[in-house]
Amino acid sequence: MRTWWEPVFGALLLGSLVVTPPVVAAPPGTPSRSAEQPPAPGAEVRALHAAIMRTRDHQGLAFAVIDKRAAALHVYNAEGHLLASTAVLLGLSRGDDSVPGIGDRALGDIQPHERTTPAGRFVSEPGVNLQGEDIVWIDYTAAVSIHRLRPVHVSQRRAQRLASPTPDDNRITHGCVNVPQAFYERHLAPLFGRQHALVYVLPEQRPLAEVFAQLLQP
Incomplete structure (x- = not known):
């Protein structure tokens, strides 16, 4: 699986056996969650950021925090300053763990609940x-x-999902995180595309304090 690129083969994978989640319509006047009007860091993101800076867990590297509930990604530089945020697309199924051995499987063998x-x-x-x-x-x-x-x-309408004002329709991938091309080029490629960095992915089913126990302990 890890040698396959999801967007190239996605059309062959969902097929007629999987119902593509609908794009959620926005009420009139609702602001967009586009790259131009990105989502702000929520309470859990701010709490984790404070813990990262207190413990210096990022080891002086740039880092990103992905908030799955909000379907948002926030990029910070090595000093911990917020550089940019964007809406993202995430794995089709909600869950906080990858299936053991999933990286060695063909994408076509991965069931919807495993994504x-x-x-x-x-x-x-x-x-x-x-x-x-x-x-x-x-x-x-x-x-x-x-x-x-x-x-x-x-039919997946990924661009529309990414631009919609709600995170409810941002679950469509096999597990990878999709970001706008312009955002990738401007904010990710320079910091994450040339060297190691840290990525913190917030849970959506398990407690934050459980997943990041070492960071959040008093």
């Missing part, structure tokens, strides 16, 4: 997909990466 974006602390590393395009590995073993948004199947 999760794992929570935890990850040391990211630059990578390249089969098409020669750079990506950022979150968890190489589980084949989870951050990469640019690319069209897959027209």
Whole structure:
């Protein structure tokens, strides 16, 4: 799985056996969650950021915090200053753990309920997909990466999901984190695409204090 690039093969994977989640319509006047009007860090993101800075857990590296409930990614520089935020697309199924051995399986063998974006602390590393395009590995073993948004199947409407004002329709991937292309080029490629960095993925089912116990302990 980790040698396959999800956007290229996505149209072959969901097929007619999986119902694509609908794009959630926004009430009139609702502000967009686009790259131009990004989501602000929530309470858990702020709490984790404070713990990271207190413990210096990021080891002087740039880092990102992914809030799965809000379907948002926040990028910080090595000094801990917030640089930018964006809405993201995440794994189709809610869950905080990757299925053991999933990185060695073909994408077509991965069931809908197994398509999760794992929570935890990850040391990211630059990578390249089969098409020669750079990506950022979150968890190489589980084949989870951050990469640019690319069209897959027209019915998935990934661009519309990314721009919608609600996080409820942002669950569509096999586990990878999709970001706008311009955001990737401006904020991720310079900091995460050339060296190791840290990526903290907030849980959506387990307590924050359980996943990041060492950081959040008094």
